[in-house]
Amino acid sequence: MTILDRQLKLIAKQESYDGPAELNDGEGLVARISPTAKITFQYRCRFNGKSLRIKIGKYPATTLKEARRIHKIMMELRESGRNPEIAITGEQDFVTLDDCVNYWLQHYVPTLKKGTQELNRSFAKNYMLGTFPNQNVETIPAKEWMMWLDSISAEKPKTAQSVFAKLRACLNYCKSKFIIERTDIDRIKKQNVGARPENGSRVPTWSELAIIWQAIERSRASTANKTLHQLTMLWGNRLSELRLARLSHFDMKAGIWTVPKELSKTNKPIRRPIPSKARAILERVMETYDDVLFPGHDLDTPITISAANRYIRRIRTSLPLEEWRTHDFRRSLSTGASELGVMPHVVEKMLGHELGGVLAVYNKHDWLEEQLEGYE
Known part of the structure; x- marks a missing residue:
């Protein structure tokens, strides 16, 4: 309901007031009324995550028409990402x-x-x-x-x-x-500017992966952090595909992990089989946590990427190995599976890659049986 000027005039003539403390003109513009019938126009909004209540002026020195004009300017400033108080303070109007x-x-x-x-x-x-x-x-x-x-x-x-x-x-x-x-x-x-990120060439060997695995196993981190990285070594997935995973993404009966499109880099679902070693770890995770399988401090929120990276940095500095990172596990899986005779198109599916050319347009098969054989 909009404020009427005659309504404000009637209130202003009174010596006391016991009606509503605020009259709302819409979109955050309010007339705040004190018990002594003093009327103040204010703009209520949120800016940069904080609640603001900005004084526009007192009635009748500031008319309803003038308050609405200033209010409109404030809304425009806020919509453009600038502090709406500029309309009152008269600070230099530039964008930082x-x-x-x-x-x-x-x-x-x-x-x-x-x-x-x-x-x-x-x-x-x-x-x-x-x-x-x-x-x-x-x-x-x-x-x-x-x-x-x-x-x-x-x-x-x-x-x-x-x-x-x-x-x-x-x-x-x-x-x-x-x-x-x-x-x-x-x-x-x-x-x-700086240095361009290099295309990865590091391929941790099986023996190096074993050393990393044992270091993760011995570490004193949370179950979520340890199993997140161990499963990533086994699956060769992108870290966030698993870090943000929910219980509903895993069909344990069918033995399939489905990464929904909103978590997929390709913006399409990714389906992987659940190999025996991963199943044993995954079942332990499911017994420990609820819907969020890899939580941080808050059990309802996935572990952050920064926390996951900090953990790996601690593991890395404790080991006498050439520089490596979590993403290198994908290269180890791709190289190792290929050496063991897994077909290239199956390896690409294990990595969650899109197949190229016409094959990607017409062939939607996931080769789940072949993937499972490769993983095992």
Whole structure:
């Protein structure tokens, strides 16, 4: 129900008031009324995850018409990712990097897969937010952008290039939404930032995998963290396919694990058989946990990618092996299965890859029996 001006005039003439404490004009604009009949216009909203109640002005010095005009400006500022208080404070109206990153996190990142969402939020928190506070993102010189990226590259050259890619995606999204028009980061070329991630070539041998397996077994981590990585060694899956898995994804009777399309990199379901060694571990996991099979501190929430990576870093530093990472398990499975005579198209299905060319269009077979033989 909208507020009427004559309604406010009647209230303002009274010496006391015992009616509703607020009159609602819609979309967050309210008239707050005190017991002494003093009327104050306010805008209630959420911004950057916080509840705000912004004072617009007191009636009748601020008319209902003026309050609505200011309220409209505030809503436009908020929708564009900027602080609606600017309409009152008169602060310099420019968009900061934090404004852009928060807008991107709020409007674009939630449309991505869960694992990608976590990765983007991690980059935003650890590298982007707070980097250029109170600076107009459109006037930050290319030199300052480059100095910042170089400071990251000094310790983590591959990370610097990933940060650059995420940042450019964020700013391009804001440009597409007309939050900003341009930035000097467009002048920077990708090849001049950090170091490009190398195509993986590390293939842990069977004996190395045995050493890693034993180190995981001896570690004092949670059952969820240990079994997550042991099963990943056996299945050769992408870590988040299993990390985010639910009880309903496993048909123990039929012996099939189905990765739903929302967890699949190919955006299509992936079906794998459950080999005997994996079944024994999986049954133990199912006896320990409920729907979320690989939880973190909260049993209702999957373990985070950062927690999983921290665990593997601890294991890795404790072993006298050449540098390796969890993703290398996939290469070991692919190479080892091929050496044992498993056909290439079956190996590709074990890895959850799409088959190429016309075969991918017409042939939807999963070769589950052949996969199971390969796994065993």
